[in-house]
Amino acid sequence: MTTPDLFPGILAPMPDAAASAILIWPGADPGAPPRFVDGIGPFVAFARDAGADPAVLAADLFALWDFVAAHAGLLASAETADAAARFLGNAIAVVHPAATWHMTSEPEVGTSTMSIPVAGLLRTIVEHPEHREPFREMLASWPQTDRDDQELAALAHDDVAIDLVVAPAPFTRPALSIPEFVDDDGHVIDYGSRWAGGSPPEDAYSRTSHLERFAPVLTVVDALVDHLERWYVVDVDRRVDAQGTRVFRLRPTTGAAITITATAESVDIEAGALFHDIAPGCTCDACDESAVTVADHIEETLLSIAAGGLQEVFPVGQRRWLHTRIRTPDGGGRSSGGEPEPSVPPERLDAASEILAGLPGGWWPSWSLRAPRS
Incomplete structure (x- = not known):
């Protein structure tokens, strides 16, 4: 035909x-x-x-x-x-x-x-x-x-050259005391590499287990905040609420402020105008996050923001999307883009637009280093 x-x-x-x-x-x-x-x-x-x-x-x-x-x-x-x-x-x-x-x-x-x-x-x-x-x-x-x-x-x-300002001394992560977890058959679960490079079973995507495995990350958060306070000019407010949640508010004299909300199961990071990150990004068994991978992510995020490696561009296009990027001191990093979180009120979006328009390319400056201690 x-x-x-x-x-x-x-x-x-x-x-x-x-x-x-x-x-x-x-x-x-x-x-x-x-x-x-x-x-x-x-x-x-x-x-x-x-x-x-x-x-x-x-x-x-x-x-x-x-x-x-x-x-x-x-x-x-x-x-x-x-x-x-x-x-x-x-x-x-x-x-x-x-x-x-x-x-x-x-x-x-x-x-x-x-x-x-x-x-x-x-x-x-x-x-x-x-x-x-x-x-x-x-x-x-x-x-x-x-x-x-x-x-x-x-x-x-867009591979923009920016000057990151890192602390004179590298961050030393405290040793993680990771407890041992076993599955229903009594076998030790090797979180972080349990699928040995293969594909997880389908039901693993809807299953979560042992979220308490992320609790050791709290010691890393404490140490990171101490490290940033030691080397950068930043005011730090620490408090613990009735449920045991740690809340840290870091207000530098220059650069993006950070709020960290940490529990035994997850760490929430807000920074700059609209940046929001949570680790682990997913707690399902298929994604197989471990305390080590979560600590890696948090360490990379916080140290990069302090060094001047946070970019926020908003609004992008007629749909008013948000672009964020984390640039690490070693040249790596990650980026994301899409609609801002629906919970963000319009007045905050308008304020963010004004703030970010004043930053070169949307890049927040680095935090100021403290003067060397005698």
Whole structure:
């Protein structure tokens, strides 16, 4: 069955899962992902038999929506339904020219910020045609989402040279007294390497065990605060609440202030205007965090902020996203971006925007070092 030039591009085969995989074997040439895929013939025939012009449906996504919503019978044939889903994805690629096809558990068309499973969308159109306007609104916001994502990506890869000011003496981590934990079979659990490089069992993602294993990190937090107070000009307020939670407020004369809230199960860090971090990032058994990995993360974060290695940029793009980066004294680090936490009130966001606009590139200055002690 032939199909005329309904879409503004060559119809290519649907990419398979291997071609869509993130991991590409060395030497392989997967080529560019297709904008338009073939296999649309059965739907084209169905549309013509129903008195519709396939060229009109290809050029008008919401005329296509209305046609599909009015012809639920196309789902009765697996062949026609598959062709309709491909046709629908091609029509989305016409509306959003950056969208391309890839395969996950089912065919999808989209970009790095939004990807639409076409078979699922086809069923939604038939079963919930009232979703037409929300879908239109989502499509209208898609280009801006892509632009905002590109702006965040540029910030994350902008290799700005900054001068970090580290303490004259390196931080010495106190020895961690880590208790031994056993599983239901009596075997010692080697947290941090329990999966030996392999994949954890599926149920491990919904299971947590022995959160008390993070309690030794409290000694590291105490030592880090003492270290920062010794070497930098910073006022430190320490208190312990009725539940035993340690709260440290560090107010330097220059640079980003830090608030640390530490319990036996987690350590929460707020710094600068909007920076927020929590360790462990996930307590499920699959992620397999240990007291050592959590201590590593906290040490890296606090020492980097004091040295001048915290960047905050807000707002990014029309969606007013937040970009943060931690730069470590050894040149490493990490970055993240996305919407600020929903709990942050609008007035605080406005204040943060003003504060961060006054920082060069969003980089907080380093804390001032104390004068050498005689």
